[in-house]
Amino acid sequence: MIPHVRNLKFLFQQRLLSPNCVRLLTTTTLNQAKSTHARKIDEINDEPIKFFGSGAASWRAKDTRSGGADEALWYQQYVISGSVAIFLIYFCILREENDIDQKLEGSLYDHIDGLEEQQLVIRYKYNRDNNVDTSDIEKRLLELGIDARKLDQK
Template structure:
């Protein structure tokens, strides 16, 4: 008896028969091919093969809920404010001062169309124009 070597006659015969069988299968498969589309609903691809379902630990739900509650309580109430929190309280116009004047120029006509009061916006626009002109005079 030979032990699973490459030159063993049994191994050669089994490999040849595997090749021979697969070659015959390919010939048959080529003959069976049709030009019509396959219906997914009636094919085996539509059959759902559900494996074993995972068992969920009965304590998992309460543990996750408690963990989320503790995290939210810490993050929203117990934690001290830091520099990042202070940065979140800064408005866009304080971060980028050059944006406020063009914004007000566009916003005032829209506010008038809607019938809103524009006195505060116009006063702020005048203030910004005066600040810009004063800055230009000091730079010149």
């Protein structure tokens, strides 16, 4: 923040300036700062930019890619490990089963009609085309009431 604006805020807080006066002075100060910055931009220097001795000379690409080494707190890994452990203890051991857990215990074939038959037909055709034993699949298809000989004709 511009030092003059800080001083104006201080004077306003001490009730030495009215809000309108602070607004006018702040606008004037900001306009002066913008014009000074514009003058600096207008002054184009044709000299090459010095690399050695600048901050860019000591900057390593590794710092850009991976960030600084001081980003993580020393106890961060302990906090995360503890939180995950507490969550798993609650979720896997302490939590009571609900109706959703009981639904998930069953087979997917129990919830979706025709899924098992479709899977068996696909496996039967694949195994038949690749000369793999299909006897187990044929037995299960017969239990479900599907004739494997009809599948051979398709």
